[in-house]
Structure formats: C-alpha cells, structure tokens
Amino acid sequence: MSSVPPSLCPPIRTLMGPGPSDIHPQVLEAMSRSTVGHLDPFYLEIMDQLQQMLRDLFQTSNAMTFAVSATGSAGMEATIVNLVEPGDKVLVCVNGVFGMRMTDVAGRAGAEVVTIERPWGEVFTAEEVQQAVEKHQPKFIGIVMAETSTGASQPIEEISKTVHDAGALLIVDAVTSLGGMPVEVDRWNIDAIYSGSQKCLSCPPGLSPVSFSHRAVDVILNRRTKVQSWYLDLTMLANYWGSDRVYHHTAPINMSYGLHEAVRLILAEGLENCFARHRQNHLALKVGLAAIDIHYAAQEGHQLPMLNAVRVPTGVDDAAVRSTLLNRFGIEIGAGLGAFKGKVWRIGLMGYGARPENVLLFLSALEQLLGEQGYSFEAGASIAAANAVYSS
Amino acid sequence: MSSVPPSLCPPIRTLMGPGPSDIHPQVLEAMSRSTVGHLDPFYLEIMDQLQQMLRDLFQTSNAMTFAVSATGSAGMEATIVNLVEPGDKVLVCVNGVFGMRMTDVAGRAGAEVVTIERPWGEVFTAEEVQQAVEKHQPKFIGIVMAETSTGASQPIEEISKTVHDAGALLIVDAVTSLGGMPVEVDRWNIDAIYSGSQKCLSCPPGLSPVSFSHRAVDVILNRRTKVQSWYLDLTMLANYWGSDRVYHHTAPINMSYGLHEAVRLILAEGLENCFARHRQNHLALKVGLAAIDIHYAAQEGHQLPMLNAVRVPTGVDDAAVRSTLLNRFGIEIGAGLGAFKGKVWRIGLMGYGARPENVLLFLSALEQLLGEQGYSFEAGASIAAANAVYSS
Numbered sequence: 001m002s003s004v005p006p007s008l009c010p011p012i013r014t015l016m017g018p019g020p021s022d023i024h025p026q027v028l029e030a031m032s033r034s035t036v037g038h039l040d041p042f043y044l045e046i047m048d049q050l051q052q053m054l055r056d057l058f059q060t061s062n063a064m065t066f067a068v069s070a071t072g073s074a075g076m077e078a079t080i081v082n083l084v085e086p087g088d089k090v091l092v093c094v095n096g097v098f099g100m101r102m103t104d105v106a107g108r109a110g111a112e113v114v115t116i117e118r119p120w121g122e123v124f125t126a127e128e129v130q131q132a133v134e135k136h137q138p139k140f141i142g143i144v145m146a147e148t149s150t151g152a153s154q155p156i157e158e159i160s161k162t163v164h165d166a167g168a169l170l171i172v173d174a175v176t177s178l179g180g181m182p183v184e185v186d187r188w189n190i191d192a193i194y195s196g197s198q199k200c201l202s203c204p205p206g207l208s209p210v211s212f213s214h215r216a217v218d219v220i221l222n223r224r225t226k227v228q229s230w231y232l233d234l235t236m237l238a239n240y241w242g243s244d245r246v247y248h249h250t251a252p253i254n255m256s257y258g259l260h261e262a263v264r265l266i267l268a269e270g271l272e273n274c275f276a277r278h279r280q281n282h283l284a285l286k287v288g289l290a291a292i293d294i295h296y297a298a299q300e301g302h303q304l305p306m307l308n309a310v311r312v313p314t315g316v317d318d319a320a321v322r323s324t325l326l327n328r329f330g331i332e333i334g335a336g337l338g339a340f341k342g343k344v345w346r347i348g349l350m351g352y353g354a355r356p357e358n359v360l361l362f363l364s365a366l367e368q369l370l371g372e373q374g375y376s377f378e379a380g381a382s383i384a385a386a387n388a389v390y391s392s
Numbered sequence: 393m394s395s396v397p398p399s400l401c402p403p404i405r406t407l408m409g410p411g412p413s414d415i416h417p418q419v420l421e422a423m424s425r426s427t428v429g430h431l432d433p434f435y436l437e438i439m440d441q442l443q444q445m446l447r448d449l450f451q452t453s454n455a456m457t458f459a460v461s462a463t464g465s466a467g468m469e470a471t472i473v474n475l476v477e478p479g480d481k482v483l484v485c486v487n488g489v490f491g492m493r494m495t496d497v498a499g500r501a502g503a504e505v506v507t508i509e510r511p512w513g514e515v516f517t518a519e520e521v522q523q524a525v526e527k528h529q530p531k532f533i534g535i536v537m538a539e540t541s542t543g544a545s546q547p548i549e550e551i552s553k554t555v556h557d558a559g560a561l562l563i564v565d566a567v568t569s570l571g572g573m574p575v576e577v578d579r580w581n582i583d584a585i586y587s588g589s590q591k592c593l594s595c596p597p598g599l600s601p602v603s604f605s606h607r608a609v610d611v612i613l614n615r616r617t618k619v620q621s622w623y624l625d626l627t628m629l630a631n632y633w634g635s636d637r638v639y640h641h642t643a644p645i646n647m648s649y650g651l652h653e654a655v656r657l658i659l660a661e662g663l664e665n666c667f668a669r670h671r672q673n674h675l676a677l678k679v680g681l682a683a684i685d686i687h688y689a690a691q692e693g694h695q696l697p698m699l700n701a702v703r704v705p706t707g708v709d710d711a712a713v714r715s716t717l718l719n720r721f722g723i724e725i726g727a728g729l730g731a732f733k734g735k736v737w738r739i740g741l742m743g744y745g746a747r748p749e750n751v752l753l754f755l756s757a758l759e760q761l762l763g764e765q766g767y768s769f770e771a772g773a774s775i776a777a778a779n780a781v782y783s784s
Binding site for chain 2: 002004005007008009010011012013015017019020022023026028029030031032033034035036037038040041042046049052053055056069070071072073074077101104105107108109196198204205206226227228229230231247248249250251252253254255257258260261264267268326332337
C-alpha cells in the first residue's frame with residue numbers, strides 16, 4: 001500500500017489548445033450539483049431538455065439526437081459501428097489526424113475502406129469527392145468538418161449534395177466545429193454527425209453529442225448483423241433516451257448536468273451571436289499574428305475560427321515557447337501532430353475561450369517570449385492590430 | 393428553435409438504489425475544480441497517482457491498471473473485446489442481469505459463448521465451475537462477483553484456482569463490489585477485472601477502473617486480430633496512461649478529479665475500516681428488516697453488504713412504495729430487474745451511502761409507508777433492531 005496523496009489542487013490554466021477549452025464557471029459549478037439516479041423523474045426531464053437543446057444546436061429535427069456517454073472519439077466509433085456492417089464500402093476523406101482515425105475505426109468495424117487524400121491544411125472540393133464517389137460507389141462517405149490537427153474548415157453543403165446524388169450517406173465529424181460555427185444538419189442533409197463536449201461547448205470532456213437522419217436510422221434498423229459494440233448500440237441507447245426509458249448503462253449524471261448548462265449558455269447567447277464572437281476573436285488573433293509575421297497553416301479562405309494552426313516561425317524553439325507559456329502564464333496551446341509535429345502551434349479560441357481577454361493575453365505573452373528568443377518583430381504590433389479589430 | 397430551459401436545479405436525494413450511490417460532498421466539489429489539459433504535467437501526475445491508488449484499491453501490482461473513460465459497462469466491453477478474439481470460447485456464469493450482459497458483449501466480440509446458470513439470487517460453487525470448465529475447455533471464464541440485480545455475493549478465490557488449473561483466464565465483474573468488500577486481485581489470481589465509479593466508490597458514473605494481470609497482458613499483446621474497438625483498445629490506452637503519454641482520446645479531466653478524490657477518501661479511511669463499515673450497516677439494515685418480516689432474496693451466507701435485494705412483502709404495492717419514498721423523503725431505492733421485476737426492492741448501502749443515517753432514515757420511512765398500506769408489523773421494531781446493532 002502506497003501513501004495516500006493529498007486532495008488534488010489544479011493550477012489555473014487558460015486553455016487555448018485544441019481542447020479541452022476554457023470551461024465556463026457556471027458549467028463547472030453545475031457539475032458539482034447534487035447527483036440523482038439515472039431513472040429519477042428529474043433526470044429524465046433533464047435528458048429531454050438536453051436532447052431538444054442538442055437538436056437546436058445541430059439545427060435539426062432528428063429524433064435520434066442525444067449524447068453518447070463517452071468522449072468525442074467514442075461518438076465517432078458509435079456512429080461508424082452502428083451504420084457500417086462488415087463488407088460495406090466506406091470512403092473517408094483524409095487531410096489530417098481525425099480523417100486517419102476514421103479510417104482506423106471503420107476498418108475495425110469490418111468496412112472496406114477507401115480514402116482520398118489532400119495535403120494537411122487543405123480541404124476537399126465537391127468535384128474531388130464526386131469523382132471518388134463515382135469511382136468507388138461507397139455506401140458511406142466520412143469527412144471531418146473542422147480538422148483539429150490542421151485548422152482547416154471543410155465546406156460540407158455542396159459535398160452533401162454530391163454524396164446524396166450518388167445514393168450514399170454522409171457522416172460528418174463536427175467535434176471541433178459544433179458551437180463555434182454554423183453546423184446545419186437538416187439544411188445540409190447530413191446523415192450522421194458526432195461532436196465532443198470539450199471544444200466549443202466549453203464543457204469538460206466526457207460526452208459526445210450525436211444526431212442521425214431518418215435515412216441513417218433506417219440503415220441502423222435494417223442491419224443484418226448485431227452492432228459489434230454493446231455500449232455504443234444506438235437502438236439500445238435510443239430506448240433509454242426515448243419514451244421507453246429502458247435501462248441500458250448508468251448515464252454519467254453530473255457530466256450531463258455540465259453539458260446541459262453548457263448548451264443552455266450557447267442557446268441563451270444565440271447561435272448567430274456565438275458564431276460572430278468566434279469569428280471576431282479569430283480575426284483579431286489572425287491580424288495580430290500577421291503583424292508579427294506569423295501565418296496560418298491552413299489554406300486561405302478555409303481557416304477555422306476556433307482552431308488556429310499557425311506556422312512556428314523559423315529559428316523559434318517550438319517546445320520552449322509552449323512550455324514557457326504554460327509555466328510562466330498558465331496558457332496552454334497545442335503542439336503540431338503528425339505531419340505538423342514541431343512545425344505548427346494550435347491556438348484554440350473555443351466557446352468560453354473565444355474572448356478578447358484570451359486573445360490579448362496570448363499575443364502579449366507570445367511577444368514577450370519571442371523577444372527573449374531573439375525573433376525579430378515590431379514590439380506591440382500584434383496588440384495594436386488585434387485592438388483595431390475589436391474597436392472597429 | 394425551442395425556448396431555452398432554466399439552469400437545472402436537482403432535488404436532493406438519498407441514493408439507496410443500485411447506483412449511482414450517495415456522492416461524498418468532497419467528490420462533487422473536486423469535480424468542479426479548474427480544468428487543465430489532458431497532456432498538462434499536472435494532469436499526468438494526477439493520472440499516475442490515480443493509477444497507484446487504483447492498484448491499492450484492487451490490491452494488485454498489475455502495471456495495466458487504470459480507468460476507462462466511460463461507465464462500468466464500457467469497462468466490461470473493454471475487458472472482453474481486448475482479450476477475446478473471434479472464435480475464442482468463453483464460459484460465462486449467469487445468475488442475473490450482468491452475467492447475461494457479459495454473454496451479449498462476448499457474443500458481439502465473436503466469441504463462442506457457453507453459459508452455466510443458477511437461479512437468480514444463488515451463487516456458483518467451485519465444483520460447478522470446474523465441471524463446466526472440464527466439459528467446455530474455454531479460454532476465458534467470466535463471472536460477476538457482486539450481482540447487482542440479485543444481491544448475491546459470489547466467492548471468487550476457489551473458482552480462480554479451478555480456472556487456472558485448467559489453463560484458462562478469469563474475468564471478474566467487480567462493478568458493485570470494489571470499495572465495499574475485499575477484492576484481492578493478486579491474491580485471488582484474477583486476470584482481468586473491471587468496476588464502475590458510481591457504486592461503492594461514491595463518485596458519479598462515468599469512469600470504469602480496470603486491471604489486467606501479466607497473463608492477460610500477454611494475451612492482449614499476442615492477438616492475431618486488431619481489437620474491434622478503437623476507443624477501448626487497451627494497448628493504445630496503456631500508451632497514454634504509461635510513460636509514453638501518447639495522445640489517444642481526450643481524457644475526461646473533471647471526472648478523473650472526482651475519482652481521484654473518491655479513491656483517496658477510501659484509502660484514507662483504510663480498506664479494512666471501509667469494508668467493516670459496509671458490513672455493519674448491512675447488518676443493521678438486515679436485522680431491522682427481519683424485525684418487520686422482510687427478507688433477503690439472495691442465498692443466506694452469500695448476501696452482499698452494499699446491495700440488499702429484499703422480497704417485497706405480499707400485499708404491498710412495490711411501485712407505490714418506491715415512488716412515495718422518492719416523492720415524500722427523496723429516498724431512491726431500486727426496483728427488481730428481469731426475473732425479480734415487481735418482486736424485490738434493491739437497497740444500496742454503497743460507499744458514502746453506507747451510513748447509519750441512511751439505514752435509520754430508510755427503515756423509519758419504510759415503516760411509515762408500510763403502515764399506510766395496511767401491512768402488519770410491530771411498529772418501531774426495525775429501528776429498535778437496527779439500533780441494537782449500532783450500540784453493540
């Protein structure tokens with residue numbers, strides 16, 4: 001038996017990485033409210049409210065809309081293992097880590113996976129997807145809307161038309177996009193979509209909102225084989241979230257409290273206001289960084305507002321800047337992954353973290369560290385440029 | 393767009409059902425502490441501490457000991473899908489809902505599942521298991537230590553010897569037992585074990601502690617096929633929990649805070665003290681109920697301290713008692729499941745809920761309701777009997 005550690009005492013961080021994002025204080029507080037049972041009438045009402053709020057957030061009337069009881073990657077897995085049966089052909093569009101993850105998950109579900117690829121930071125055109133769909137005739141097309149590894153923003157609407165014209169179904173990864181930019185499930189005809197609680201929803205990680213169109217539900221209801229995952233079996237989950245309230249697993253009550261409060265705050269702010277806030281803070285960060293000659297890794301015109309992947313300037317020590325930001329200021333930003341390892345910083349402006357306070361603090365602190373590293377720039381220029389955006 | 397609901401305001405419950413249990417106030421408070429990143433040096437240290445505390449709780453030195461980022465049922469699934477490959481023979485001992493669930497999960501993993509059964513409320517002898525092992529020659533034997541649906545306590549140690557003599561591996565469901573009674577992974581030679589945060593650990597649901605022996609790890613490392621679940625792939629999870637810290641999914645930070653505090657409180661109390669507390673409160677409840685002629689559903693000598701399944705007295709309205717307990721006193725107890733539906737109440741005395749306050753409140757309230765239902769008993773007898781236990 002080892003000695004028992006003291007109660008944990010977390011440092012206060014400003015979370016500007018790829019997620020978890022800064023959590024709204026009301027969300028943290030909501031998570032500590034009194035736990036009730038998973039079949040308590042109060043909790044069932046909270047589930048109903050949460051479902052309806054998630055529909056509003058996804059801009060959908062899909063009945064099968066709820067939160068999977070695990071993180072965003074489990075939402076990806078739930079989506080794929082419920083739709084895909086062994087031998088089904090799945091086309092995955094890969095331009096970063098999360099497209100690669102989707103191919104791995106689909107392969108484990110027994111899919112015949114084909115991929116199309118774009119260099120990291122670029123996005124797919126509808127024509128590219130159309131050609132691949134015509135060539136491979138897949139049953140499903142999977143695509144990441146906001147590639148967290150590259151900061152690239154993938155247009156969905158036109159691709160959706162292409163996919164449906166070919167009689168296929170569209171699976172969209174909205175882990176990083178939901179709550180920070182328009183995600184219009186019904187208008188864009190998305191068949192299956194999953195997200196995570198810890199990005200633009202500003203709730204701690206642990207839940208994955210999902211939604212399925214009636215076409216996707218038909219596919220699920222007409223499977224020839226049992227879903228390989230019991231925990232993620234959507235028809236069983238739907239019986240718990242639906243009016244039957246059939247016990248499946250014990251829902252993570254206090255995580256649901258947090259998500260309820262988080263989505264509530266977004267809807268109370270208004271989706272359009274929330275998206276505009278993300279855009280404004282992204283713009284301030286972008287012109288601020290440009291003023292000190294730091295530039296985005298993702299294709300111009302396709303840069304995410306909530307995940308700013310920027311190239312580490314030549315001669316600057318990537319790891320030293322990140323660790324000093326953390327140790328001196330408590331600011332977390334993300335390192336590059338995969339092809340971008342050591343080459344980019346990933347700066348999150350997600351949900352509650354998409355605030356002028358975070359942008360100005362980050363730019364000020366970054367100028368301090370870049371100056372110490374001997375990087376040449378006009379001192380104060382990033383702040384002046386960012387402030388001009390806020391004051392315009 | 394619907395109207396936005398107000399911030400949730402949970403009623404205060406006394407959770408005496410099959411879980412979630414009453415949460416210790418310090419655990420709820422810990423969950424609301426400041427979120428840090430999942431690769432923050434502080435969080436990595438908390439993970440190390442949590443791993444070591446879970447080893448102490450499981451009474452094991454198993455390196456592969458950590459918490460799966462989802463509820464107890466996902467721990468069951470993680471255990472099975474990582475060990476079992478398609479075609480492997482798995483013998484499951486079924487005497488309640490959770491044994492049945494294990495057969496379902498193993499079947500979905502492609503196992504050839506064989507079962508032995510006992511009536512609900514009874515347990516298996518080592519001889520029965522031995523005969524089945526000799527007959528079927530399974531690679532794995534799965535058994536539930538504390539059947540939450542029946543309140544039956546399954547002895548493990550002797551069965552473990554039988555299983556290993558036959559060269560098989562033993563999988564144990566400790567969702568309800570861990571933290572409330574001895575679970576000695578090393579001494580009993582358990583190969584794979586999983587639990588849940590929301591029973592005797594008195595943390596909200598959302599995490600599943602697991603532990604694997606070196607024999608189980610060898611099986612996992614020598615698989616011929618990829619694990620069907622990406623989210624629950626233990627070798628990937630071990631690379632995140634281990635010294636490599638390879639990013640897998642975004643860990644549920646604040647849930648981990650809660651579990652850290654919950655396990656810390658148990659170890660600070662001392663395992664033996666904690667188990668003795670569970671036994672004493674169970675005994676007080678049991679003699680209290682006996683004094684008003686209410687009796688246990690599980691086999692005498694094999695009754696769990698933390699989950700007391702008792703027969704609903706003849707003539708008493710099961711559902712009315714449960715809903716009145718909830719509405720008048722805020723007390724939640726569990727209904728019967730499956731074969732026990734409408735026939736038993738399941739009264740949890742788990743973790744922080746295993747307190748004289750809960751026992752006395754429950755017995756007092758129950759007497760009130762039974763009296764109103766015209767059930768004949770000596771008024772006050774249950775409290776007198778329970779108090780005698782506490783005062784002895």
